[in-house]
Amino acid sequence: MKRLNYRTKAVILAAALIVILVFLYALGSLIPESAVAGSFLEAGQPPSRKHLFGTDSLGRDLFLRTLKGMSLSLTVGFSASMISAVIAVVVGVIAATGSKRADAVINWVIDLVMSVPHTILVILISFAMGRGLKGLLIGIAATHWCSLARLIRGEVLQLRSQQYAAVSRKLGKSSGWILIHHLLPHLLPQFLIGLILMLLHAILHEAAISFLGFGLPPEQSAIGIILSESMRYLSAGMWWSAMLPGLSLVLIVLLVDRLGERLRTVLDPYSAQE
Amino acid sequence: MKKRMRKALACLLMMTLLLGTAACQSGQSNTSSEKEEQPSSGAVSSASVESIESTAAAKDSVVIAIGSEPETLDPTKGWGHGNSPIVQSTLVRYTADLSFENDLATSYELSEDGLTWTFTIRDDAYFTNGDKLTAQDVAFTLETAKAAQGSVDLTYMESAVAQDDATVVITLSRPTSIFLNTLASVGIVPKDAYGEDYGVDPVGSGPFKFVEWKPQEQIIFTANEDYYGGAPKIKQVTVVFMSEDAALAAVQAGQVDVAYSSAALGKTEVEGYHVEAITSADNRGFTLPVLPDEGKTTESGAPIGNNVTCNLEIRKAIAYGIDRQQVADAVLNGFGRPAYSENDGMPWNNPETVIETDVEYAKKLLSDAGWKDTDGDSIVEKDGLKAEFTCIYPAGDSVRQAVAMAAAQQVKGLGIGIQVEGVSWDEITQRMFSEAVMMGWGSAIPNETYYLYRSEGALLDDFYNPEGYQSELTDSYLDAAMKSLTAEEANENWKKVQWDGTDGTAMKGECPWVWIVNLSHVTYVRDGLSIGSQPIHGHGHGLPLIQNLQEWAWTE
Numbered sequence: 048m049k050r051l052n053y054r055t056k057a058v059i060l061a062a063a064l065i066v067i068l069v070f071l072y073a074l075g076s077l078i079p080e081s082a083v084a085g086s087f088l089e090a091g092q093p094p095s096r097k098h099l100f101g102t103d104s105l106g107r108d109l110f111l112r113t114l115k116g117m118s119l120s121l122t123v124g125f126s127a128s129m130i131s132a133v134i135a136v137v138v139g140v141i142a143a144t145g146s147k148r149a150d151a152v153i154n155w156v157i158d159l160v161m162s163v164p165h166t167i168l169v170i171l172i173s174f175a176m177g178r179g180l181k182g183l184l185i186g187i188a189a190t191h192w193c194s195l196a197r198l199i200r201g202e203v204l205q206l207r208s209q210q211y212a213a214v215s216r217k218l219g220k221s222s223g224w225i226l227i228h229h230l231l232p233h234l235l236p237q238f239l240i241g242l243i244l245m246l247l248h249a250i251l252h253e254a255a256i257s258f259l260g261f262g263l264p265p266e267q268s269a270i271g272i273i274l275s276e277s278m279r280y281l282s283a284g285m286w287w288s289a290m291l292p293g294l295s296l297v298l299i300v301l302l303v304d305r306l307g308e309r310l311r312t313v314l315d316p317y318s319a320q321e
Numbered sequence: 322m323k324k325r326m327r328k329a330l331a332c333l334l335m336m337t338l339l340l341g342t343a344a345c346q347s348g349q350s351n352t353s354s355e356k357e358e359q360p361s362s363g364a365v366s367s368a369s370v371e372s373i374e375s376t377a378a379a380k381d382s383v384v385i386a387i388g389s390e391p392e393t394l395d396p397t398k399g400w401g402h403g404n405s406p407i408v409q410s411t412l413v414r415y416t417a418d419l420s421f422e423n424d425l426a427t428s429y430e431l432s433e434d435g436l437t438w439t440f441t442i443r444d445d446a447y448f449t450n451g452d453k454l455t456a457q458d459v460a461f462t463l464e465t466a467k468a469a470q471g472s473v474d475l476t477y478m479e480s481a482v483a484q485d486d487a488t489v490v491i492t493l494s495r496p497t498s499i500f501l502n503t504l505a506s507v508g509i510v511p512k513d514a515y516g517e518d519y520g521v522d523p524v525g526s527g528p529f530k531f532v533e534w535k536p537q538e539q540i541i542f543t544a545n546e547d548y549y550g551g552a553p554k555i556k557q558v559t560v561v562f563m564s565e566d567a568a569l570a571a572v573q574a575g576q577v578d579v580a581y582s583s584a585a586l587g588k589t590e591v592e593g594y595h596v597e598a599i600t601s602a603d604n605r606g607f608t609l610p611v612l613p614d615e616g617k618t619t620e621s622g623a624p625i626g627n628n629v630t631c632n633l634e635i636r637k638a639i640a641y642g643i644d645r646q647q648v649a650d651a652v653l654n655g656f657g658r659p660a661y662s663e664n665d666g667m668p669w670n671n672p673e674t675v676i677e678t679d680v681e682y683a684k685k686l687l688s689d690a691g692w693k694d695t696d697g698d699s700i701v702e703k704d705g706l707k708a709e710f711t712c713i714y715p716a717g718d719s720v721r722q723a724v725a726m727a728a729a730q731q732v733k734g735l736g737i738g739i740q741v742e743g744v745s746w747d748e749i750t751q752r753m754f755s756e757a758v759m760m761g762w763g764s765a766i767p768n769e770t771y772y773l774y775r776s777e778g779a780l781l782d783d784f785y786n787p788e789g790y791q792s793e794l795t796d797s798y799l800d801a802a803m804k805s806l807t808a809e810e811a812n813e814n815w816k817k818v819q820w821d822g823t824d825g826t827a828m829k830g831e832c833p834w835v836w837i838v839n840l841s842h843v844t845y846v847r848d849g850l851s852i853g854s855q856p857i858h859g860h861g862h863g864l865p866l867i868q869n870l871q872e873w874a875w876t877e
Contacts, residue, residue, distance in 0.1 A: 084730070086730060087651055087723065088647075090651065105723050105726055260717070264744075266743060279565070279586075279719060280566070282566045283569065283585065283588070284589060
């Protein structure tokens with residue numbers, strides 16, 4: 048068997064990770080709400096073959112709830128970081144190509160947003176937007192674009208001073224043409240990796256905000272909700288209700304992190320020779 | 322090789338970061354969801370160290386963990402409402418079986434028209450500041466409570482006048498049978514030492530003396546050695562405020578002597594402690610809107626009415642379809658009993674309110690009224706209307722959530738779909754007139770029945786009658802009960818409100834409420850401590866527990 052080189056391996060691994068994530072997402076969304084309802088007669092059972100993660104204080108199967116929660120985390124995380132990444136590109140490009148004043152204003156706004164701790168800002172925005180899925184999405188999307196925007200601004204500034212950009216300009220190409228044909232393709236790796244790294248943050252924030260009670264409603268099967276409910280019963284010895292869903296959250300975050308790492312290997316020109 | 326090392330390192334770093342975030346999150350949770358608990362844990366440990374030391378020596382102090390902090394210690398503003406105020410003393414007080422005995426009063430009489438009460442007051446009662454307690458203080462207290470218009474309802478009191486130091490004459494505008502009940506919870510405040518900050522620094526003539534109140538942490542009382550009823554055996558009482566699970570953790574750590582816990586946690590055995598399940602009329606049940614949705618709204622714009630629950634057969638089917646014992650056993654771990662009315666077990670409860678679970682009868686009620694499942698989704702419908710509605714409860718209240726979800730699962734078998742949803746109290750005030758709410762009531766005063774069912778109180782913001790129940794028959798019994806001159810006569814009428822033989826507010830009558838369970842108040846008590854004979858508790862997160870503090874004692 049031929050030894051695979053580092054980059055090919057990375058591609059395969061990244062693809063595998065994507066498949067796993069998509070699989071988890073699909074599994075979670077295919078479980079109907081009624082299957083999660085459970086029966087109050089089976090409340091508080093430790094893990095068994097029938098209930099892999101045990102049941103919570105209301106008799107709901109924690110394995111099914113966790114799966115649904117992971118799928119929800121991915122949905123929220125992906126949508127929020129997608130919006131955030133698009134904002135970052137738009138803002139970054141404007142800052143780099145627009146007037147000096149626009150650049151100053153944007154940098155000032157970025158400094159402002161970054162100076163407030165994320166969690167607090169997400170709580171405030173989510174609360175003001177009426178909590179729930181909508182509030183959480185807006186909250187996360189509105190707070191995570193800053194560092195990526197800054198990165199993209201720098202990247203664009205650098206690209207614009209490249210010779211091929213200068214040549215294009217001398218040849219009479221419009222700024223729009225240069226943006227679409229020269230700048231954006233070069234920004235794609237930054238965008239993708241930024242997106243994945245943001246996804247990780249978004250998932251953790253979604254869980255944290257729901258855990259604190261400012262996010263999703265308590266009936267929703269979300270990992271943050273499961274964890275905050277489990278806190279009440281820890282002193283009664285229901286360790287499984289916190290530990291297994293918590294580990295699942297760690298697992299999914301690790302998966303996403305690995306995916307980001309592989310993608311970086313594939314896309315980053317500096318690792319092209321490895 | 323180097324590469325792999327770096328990878329491993331990166332992995333490790335990631336894990337630490339993650340763990341760091343997780344730890345950081347749980348740290349945040351402590352401060353936000355258990356605000357009271359964080360600062361108090363320090364206080365508890367110091368207080369409990371004291372208590373452990375002193376219990377080893379003399380055993381005359383207790384540390385009590387309860388769930389909620391009182392808003393004030395001023396009886397005219399609601400402190401002691403439904404319980405004994407312990408810092409102050411009252412004219413009359415409840416016995417364990419909820420009849421009355423004299424406390425400050427040595428005797429009292431009621432004029433024949435039921436309007437004038439004359440109380441004679443004992444002359445050996447002193448406030449802890451040294452002042453003698455006189456009839457002037459009694460009159461002042463009642464007038465102040467009336468003017469405060471708080472949770473002490475004295476609107477029916479015309480005047481309270483001190484004739485001399487030992488006699489006070491109270492004139493009512495109409496005969497009121499619950500007047501003694503009200504007096505039993507209004508502690509007498511000193512006229513000369515009453516001011517703006519009385520609620521946080523009270524002086525009274527009760528068995529305990531107020532020492533210190535650290536908001537969101539603790540209140541400390543000491544025994545009033547000069548108490549006319551004899552000095553209590555417990556000399557120092559520290560009441561700390563903790564959430565139910567934090568209280569259990571404190572019990573497990575041996576930091577508190579008594580802790581108010583919850584049914585879900587009460588199964589945990591802790592060495593050196595026993596669990597006392599105190600009977601209560603602290604009930605949980607659905608309020609079901611009895612009015613149809615005709616597009617009307619309340620003054621604040623909240624929609625009124627629900628087209629499903631306005632049908633009597635739906636409400637009754639739910640009432641008969643719920644297996645209350647099963648809910649009490651499974652959801653409350655046996656720390657509860659079925660509830661059939663707002664005041665089970667009280668002297669003014671009508672035993673006729675009890676119904677047997679009868680799923681077949683419930684199904685028959687529905688099919689007789691034309692509710693059938695025609696589209697095979699296991700939910701019945703009638704004229705295109707599905708028998709589905711939402712039941713809301715205050716998010717974060719795990720007992721209400723569990724009771725509501727269990728009941729919803731049970732009535733699903735009848736073909737009635739109840740969607741359970743946790744929302745904030747603000748949202749409940751907006752939605753309670755048009756949706757079912759999982760509520761909790763239960764009081765040691767019968768006037769709760771009056772507030773729950775009077776027509777005048779329908780659709781007010783006070784949570785008593787959001788379903789919009791109005792009935793002339795009920796009103797007539799309520800008025801008769803309020804106007805009765807003796808407790809016996811009043812109780813007869815209170816019972817008729819619930820069921821007079823043909824109709825009433827009971828579940829087999831008009832059924833505006835579907836009562837489900839009465840919670841037992843699960844209390845961890847350190848072995849060797851006697852907490853006296855606790856009267857039936859009303860609604861309240863632990864405060865009813867301390868009403869008989871002067872009966873507590875260490876027995877070993």
